[in-house]
Amino acid sequence: RSTPFPSPTLFRSIAGAGLAGLSAAWELARAGFDPLIIEASARAGGRVRTLREPFAQGLYAEAGAVRVASHHETVHHFIREFGLETEPFLPSGLGTVYLLDGHRIVERPGERPRWPLDLPPTEQNQTLDEIYEHKIHPFLAKFATADRNGPWPPPALRELDALTQPEFWARLGLSPGARRLLALGYRLDRASALWGLLEELDLLPSTGFVRILGGNDRLPAAFAQRLDGRILYGTPLRAVRQDASGVEITVERHGALETLRGAALLCTLPLPLLREVDFTPALAPERRDLIAQIPYMPVSRMYLQTRRRFWLDQNLSGAAIMDRPSQRFWPAAGVNPTQRGILHSYTWDREAHELDALPHDERVRRTLADAEAAFPGIRPHVEASAHWSWQHQPWQRGAFAQFLPGQVTRLHELLPQPEGRVFFAGAHLWSSVSWMEGALVSSKRAVRAMLAAVRD
Numbered sequence: 001r002s003t004p005f006p007s008p009t010l011f012r013s014i015a016g017a018g019l020a021g022l023s024a025a026w027e028l029a030r031a032g033f034d035p036l037i038i039e040a041s042a043r044a045g046g047r048v049r050t051l052r053e054p055f056a057q058g059l060y061a062e063a064g065a066v067r068v069a070s071h072h073e074t075v076h077h078f079i080r081e082f083g084l085e086t087e088p089f090l091p092s093g094l095g096t097v098y099l100l101d102g103h104r105i106v107e108r109p110g111e112r113p114r115w116p117l118d119l120p121p122t123e124q125n126q127t128l129d130e131i132y133e134h135k136i137h138p139f140l141a142k143f144a145t146a147d148r149n150g151p152w153p154p155p156a157l158r159e160l161d162a163l164t165q166p167e168f169w170a171r172l173g174l175s176p177g178a179r180r181l182l183a184l185g186y187r188l189d190r191a192s193a194l195w196g197l198l199e200e201l202d203l204l205p206s207t208g209f210v211r212i213l214g215g216n217d218r219l220p221a222a223f224a225q226r227l228d229g230r231i232l233y234g235t236p237l238r239a240v241r242q243d244a245s246g247v248e249i250t251v252e253r254h255g256a257l258e259t260l261r262g263a264a265l266l267c268t269l270p271l272p273l274l275r276e277v278d279f280t281p282a283l284a285p286e287r288r289d290l291i292a293q294i295p296y297m298p299v300s301r302m303y304l305q306t307r308r309r310f311w312l313d314q315n316l317s318g319a320a321i322m323d324r325p326s327q328r329f330w331p332a333a334g335v336n337p338t339q340r341g342i343l344h345s346y347t348w349d350r351e352a353h354e355l356d357a358l359p360h361d362e363r364v365r366r367t368l369a370d371a372e373a374a375f376p377g378i379r380p381h382v383e384a385s386a387h388w389s390w391q392h393q394p395w396q397r398g399a400f401a402q403f404l405p406g407q408v409t410r411l412h413e414l415l416p417q418p419e420g421r422v423f424f425a426g427a428h429l430w431s432s433v434s435w436m437e438g439a440l441v442s443s444k445r446a447v448r449a450m451l452a453a454v455r456d
């Protein structure tokens with residue numbers, strides 16, 4: 001359904017300066033085109049955002065993407081291209097804390113966890129990773145080499161889009177106890193089983209995670225620096241009109257509406273924002289309905305700055321997974337001359353909304369109660385706190401697409417295709433769930449499709 005461009009030099013617009021839009025502009029500029037990014041907010045990076053305030057000198061923490069998987073080759077390619085450095089996401093050889101039904105379990109390398117659950121002998125004393133390895137990975141192994149450029153998801157997996165994750169785990173024969181362990185720290189009861197499985201499938205080759213030294217936002221910042229003058233900040237896309245001769249977009253700038261014409265548009269907006277763009281002619285009804293229906297996961301984080309990284313004294317990494325409202329804790333990065341540190345929570349769904357609704361003092365009280373249960377003795381170490389909520393970011397409205405049963409297969413049938421001269425990219429259009437790799441791979445594919453349209 002794509003239409004040839006009248007002339008490659010007329011190519012102009014990309015909506016959204018997240019990793020998808022930035023990398024598309026970078027590839028197009030290098031191919032001799034003249035891209036312009038229309039970005040609603042005042043910064044580049046979208047959901048890759050590093051917080052440096054209000055933390056002590058040298059410390060920083062991630063609001064969005066925290067880690068890069070070892071096999072996410074496109075992210076690593078750009079990390080190398082821009083001369084960035086990485087460090088392990090978590091220090092190796094240290095323990096992870098689990099809180100379950102009022103019990104505190106520390107899983108240390110080489111030791112067997114003793115779960116306070118009624119588990120059959122085949123699941124007893126297995127680590128969470130081992131439950132995945134023994135129960136889920138054998139099922140997925142036959143899809144490991146599936147061609148991601150072919151029909152996606154692999155046809156034999158599609159029927160699992162009708163199930164929720166707990167339903168699929170039950171079908172695999174996992175005991176209720178093992179199902180509770182797999183759900184610990186996540187809120188996936190309503191989500192499509194296929195959504196979770198595609199993530200597991202993608203992560204099969206991963207050997208670990210790293211983060212970018214100095215903050216993950218150094219990656220989008222490196223793109224933005226090289227695209228200087230090609231990004232219009234504070235300029236939301238409001239309307240798109242296309243005809244046989246090109247695409248006219250209406251943007252809001254300094255409180256007034258302006259139009260820009262170009263040969264094509266690459267749209268990388270998250271779905272909650274794409275819903276609000278007025279398309280003429282209207283998008284195909286089934287595409288419009290799906291864009292309107294896919295929910296985005298609410299995610300909030302609380303950051304606790306501590307005077308010392310006291311958890312290291314106890315041979316703990318700072319990671320915790322729990323059945324309490326905070327759900328998960330991770331250590332943040334950065335080096336401070338006095339060895340200060342940050343632990344941050346990672347809270348999804350209903351509990352994220354509850355956290356956002358509290359006065360800040362109350363949020364701190366609630367987060368400290370969970371942190372104290374995981375890391376006893378933390379209270380006197382805490383000297384500052386901060387809060388971040390993705391659902392309250394006006395140009396995001398949630399953390400990532402949370403596909404409900406039926407939506408994964410429909411998304412892959414409907415959304416990656418261009419609509420006339422409008423092409424789509426963004427992490428939600430990848431073969432797995434929302435990762436930085438997905439934003440980059442989806443935009444690479446969309447750029448290839450646009451360039452093919454130019455050549456036709």
Ligand SMILES: Cc1cc2nc3c(=O)[nH]c(=O)nc-3n(C[C@H](O)[C@H](O)[C@H](O)COP(=O)(O)OP(=O)(O)OC[C@H]3O[C@@H](n4cnc5c(N)ncnc54)[C@H](O)[C@@H]3O)c2cc1C
Nearest residue numbers: 016018019020040046047065066067237395426427436439
């Ligand atoms: C809490 C959280 C944790 C994550 N953890 C990880 C992780 O550990 N590892 C990992 O790899 N990935 C992680 N991710 C996912 C990763 O951050 C995203 O998949 C990726 O950054 C998305 O890039 P994108 O370009 O598709 O979208 P975005 O980054 O959302 O970019 C879209 C851009 O469009 C702009 N925009 C919106 N509306 C308009 C409009 N009307 N007009 C113009 N511009 C508009 C936005 O301001 C934004 O800049 C995480 C994300 C979150 C939120």
